[in-house]
Amino acid sequence: MASRKRIFLKRKIKKIAIYLSSFLFLFLTLFLFYLSFLILSLPDIYVNQNESTKIYDRTGNYLIYEIGPKKTLISPQEIPDLVKKAVISAEDKDFYKHKGISPKGIIRAIWLNIKEGSPRYGGSTITQQLARNLFLSTKKTFTRKIKEIILAIILEKKYSKDEILAAYLNNINFGEGRYGIESAAEFYFGKKANELSLEEIALLVGIPKAPSIYSPIRNSDLALKRRNYVLKRMLEDGYISQEDYKRALEKPIQLNITREKNLQALHFSLEVKSFLENNFPDINLEVAGLKVITTLNYELQKKAEELVKKYAEINKEKFKAKNAALLAMDPETGEVLVMVGSKDYFDKSIDGAVNVTLRPKQVGSTIKPFIYSVFFEKGYPDNMILFDVPTNFSVNPRKPFTPNNWDKNFRGPITVRQSLAQSINVTSIKVLYLAGYDEVIKKLKELELIKQEKDYGLSLVLGTPEIRLIDLVRAYSALATEGFQPSFSFIKEIYDSKGNLIYKYEPQRKKVIPENIARIINDILSDDDARIGVFMPNSKLNIPGWQVAVKTGTTQNSRDAWTVGYLPFLVVGVWGGNNDETPMDQAGAGFSVSVPLWNEFLSYTLSRPEYLKLKNIKKFNKPEIQRIEKPLLNGEWQFVEIKPFDKITNQPTKNYDNVNFKNAIVIHSELYFIDRKDPLGPPPKNPYLDAQFENWEKGVINWALSKKNEFELPLWYDESFIQSLSQN
Numbered sequence: 001m002a003s004r005k006r007i008f009l010k011r012k013i014k015k016i017a018i019y020l021s022s023f024l025f026l027f028l029t030l031f032l033f034y035l036s037f038l039i040l041s042l043p044d045i046y047v048n049q050n051e052s053t054k055i056y057d058r059t060g061n062y063l064i065y066e067i068g069p070k071k072t073l074i075s076p077q078e079i080p081d082l083v084k085k086a087v088i089s090a091e092d093k094d095f096y097k098h099k100g101i102s103p104k105g106i107i108r109a110i111w112l113n114i115k116e117g118s119p120r121y122g123g124s125t126i127t128q129q130l131a132r133n134l135f136l137s138t139k140k141t142f143t144r145k146i147k148e149i150i151l152a153i154i155l156e157k158k159y160s161k162d163e164i165l166a167a168y169l170n171n172i173n174f175g176e177g178r179y180g181i182e183s184a185a186e187f188y189f190g191k192k193a194n195e196l197s198l199e200e201i202a203l204l205v206g207i208p209k210a211p212s213i214y215s216p217i218r219n220s221d222l223a224l225k226r227r228n229y230v231l232k233r234m235l236e237d238g239y240i241s242q243e244d245y246k247r248a249l250e251k252p253i254q255l256n257i258t259r260e261k262n263l264q265a266l267h268f269s270l271e272v273k274s275f276l277e278n279n280f281p282d283i284n285l286e287v288a289g290l291k292v293i294t295t296l297n298y299e300l301q302k303k304a305e306e307l308v309k310k311y312a313e314i315n316k317e318k319f320k321a322k323n324a325a326l327l328a329m330d331p332e333t334g335e336v337l338v339m340v341g342s343k344d345y346f347d348k349s350i351d352g353a354v355n356v357t358l359r360p361k362q363v364g365s366t367i368k369p370f371i372y373s374v375f376f377e378k379g380y381p382d383n384m385i386l387f388d389v390p391t392n393f394s395v396n397p398r399k400p401f402t403p404n405n406w407d408k409n410f411r412g413p414i415t416v417r418q419s420l421a422q423s424i425n426v427t428s429i430k431v432l433y434l435a436g437y438d439e440v441i442k443k444l445k446e447l448e449l450i451k452q453e454k455d456y457g458l459s460l461v462l463g464t465p466e467i468r469l470i471d472l473v474r475a476y477s478a479l480a481t482e483g484f485q486p487s488f489s490f491i492k493e494i495y496d497s498k499g500n501l502i503y504k505y506e507p508q509r510k511k512v513i514p515e516n517i518a519r520i521i522n523d524i525l526s527d528d529d530a531r532i533g534v535f536m537p538n539s540k541l542n543i544p545g546w547q548v549a550v551k552t553g554t555t556q557n558s559r560d561a562w563t564v565g566y567l568p569f570l571v572v573g574v575w576g577g578n579n580d581e582t583p584m585d586q587a588g589a590g591f592s593v594s595v596p597l598w599n600e601f602l603s604y605t606l607s608r609p610e611y612l613k614l615k616n617i618k619k620f621n622k623p624e625i626q627r628i629e630k631p632l633l634n635g636e637w638q639f640v641e642i643k644p645f646d647k648i649t650n651q652p653t654k655n656y657d658n659v660n661f662k663n664a665i666v667i668h669s670e671l672y673f674i675d676r677k678d679p680l681g682p683p684p685k686n687p688y689l690d691a692q693f694e695n696w697e698k699g700v701i702n703w704a705l706s707k708k709n710e711f712e713l714p715l716w717y718d719e720s721f722i723q724s725l726s727q728n
Helices: 004-040 083-090 104-115 126-135 142-158 161-171 181-190 198-206 218-234 242-250 268-280 298-319 364-377 416-422 425-435 439-445 459-464 470-479 513-526 591-606 693-706 718-727
Strands: 051-058 061-068 292-294 323-329 335-339 385-388 410-414 484-486 491-495 501-502 509-511 549-554 560-567 570-577 641-648 659-666
Touching: 004 083, 051 268, 061 268, 083 198, 083 218, 126 385, 126 718, 161 181, 161 591, 181 198, 198 218, 198 242, 198 268, 198 501, 218 242, 268 292, 268 335, 268 491, 298 335, 298 570, 298 591, 323 470, 323 591, 335 513, 335 549, 364 416, 364 425, 364 439, 364 459, 364 470, 364 513, 364 549, 385 416, 385 425, 385 693, 416 425, 416 513, 425 439, 425 459, 425 659, 439 459, 459 641, 470 549, 470 570, 513 549, 549 591, 560 591, 570 591
Parallel strands: 051 292
Antiparallel strands: 051 061, 292 491, 323 335, 323 570, 385 410, 484 509, 491 501, 549 560, 560 570, 641 659
8 A cells, every 4th residue: 555655656746847847948948048039139239229219399390309329439449448447446346357247236236225115226237237228228127127137148248348348338328418438528528538637537437327416517516526436436446546546636627518509499408308207217218219399489499599698698798697588488278489598508607507497586576466366356446546655564663674666766645556567565565465465375376386385474575485487477377368377388299209199288277367357467567558657658568569468576686687478379488687696786677687688589479470460369358347436445545524623733633622623635544444354345443453554554644744735735634643653
């Protein structure tokens, strides 16, 4: 019985062994076949047959940018020995010792990735990096790492170490769209690779670790630290002497940037590139062959670039404003038609690489229309009277807040229409207070002008929030479209290498301002008569033959000058100033720095056939104007009443003994008549309950007293109120 069991067991084991052997043989056969196929199918590592991603204007006719290898291939013999040594020190000191992979580096990377909980560290050799850059995506996954290791081993079998190193140095990303050491040397230093100095070699070799971080154009401090690290590694590896190390360490970064002739609309193009990288992370854009149709109007972009440069030079001489930016948008779709982020992308003296249209800055009075929109939503009419008089808006006696208007003048009683059109600060603060601070903040968040909770106080209306020009233009688009704010985009369509549509921009719009409120704002901002007093008639805020709404703004200490103007089919925003926040001359505040550029660009744009045909078709609609029969809200601010005057002094009095009663002028501040909780209702029973009342009343009465000889009737006022104020 036992013998039979042993025989049966042996047969079973033999059968299992046969199956396992067969399976193993099949697996090894398939694996070897796969490896053989992979080896045979590897392309020549000096030739990249893949197509770059091409970015076009909105017509698809003008190539404005190319994402792909911009490289000049050189042979292994042409690559300087010092360049090879530098990259080995920086990236893979055991390059000539290993067979394509570094077990020690892989183990270290695995341990760090386990600690981090994500595949952040690669432990890649130069050969692995080459394999990844040529044949794999940039997405960090464990599957990609396995493929990378296999390909690295194959590359080591097929090519010599010098060939691999040369291929690496010919294909690696050196930032700013440059691939390969020769192309990088030409771009950054205007030299060939064999003409580079030690410190220049170290700088370039340090970039590929993280091109966007170690770019000497964008982050010179980090690039310098990385360069010095490479020099130190070269010293430690014995490739340079102590004297060479010290000498190179003392040298500053001195670039000689060579422009790429076919780079167009660089700030705009880089935003498109960023969108592609963020939305298609699994696609290697450099070899994907995508065709990207953007929203850019090429002709308008070229004109805008010309004018930004022209006026930046003029403003530099006249007003010490060295830089400018311009952005144009279709308010219906949010398509960005023009984006000029600075006078010159490559001008380091003005931080030209910084895209000012996407940089948050205080926006001055250009924020006012959106605050007034909340005011109008509460039912206040545009002919309401506000007093532009010196006013302390602080309820803390130790910290007075008595703002000036930009021209240091006070105009007395003016309409709300004039207040917005002339951008009067004092009355605009009153508008903010009457509209309600919390309601205004809610509106600005809805418009996506502010995101963070911050106590701006009443200075909010002076434009203290930091806002990007693109967001400001988008908010003005809501006015241009009578209340609808669009999403925005730099891209219309994207096609793959086979011509298939893989992305199409679908504009999204949301209602953020009531239709008639937007019409009221449009009517005011396009009213040239309402601007008179601050601006001359027919100033450059006007485009002859067109109804254009426009708002200017200047920030504190004249650091920034803004102009945003629009029609129902186009919004144009302009900024002028200095990237380092250096103040301009005050003579250039607002109008002189930004308006001429805005005017010339918009005039040129509207003269083009595609816009001329809209001249009599798309216009601003007239608003429905509500008239309120209530003091101040009806446009009346001085009232005739029978009041007591002392018989002896002939002064106003509240004492009814020994008085004469006369017809007199009575004037009160806004809060005497308006209950903020019910602005169209009856006056407040006790205006003193409003914390701002005494301050506003004092300002108005002091102004009235200074003008009392100009009234036809004697001025009556509460003498006890005046006395109490003088004691405070």
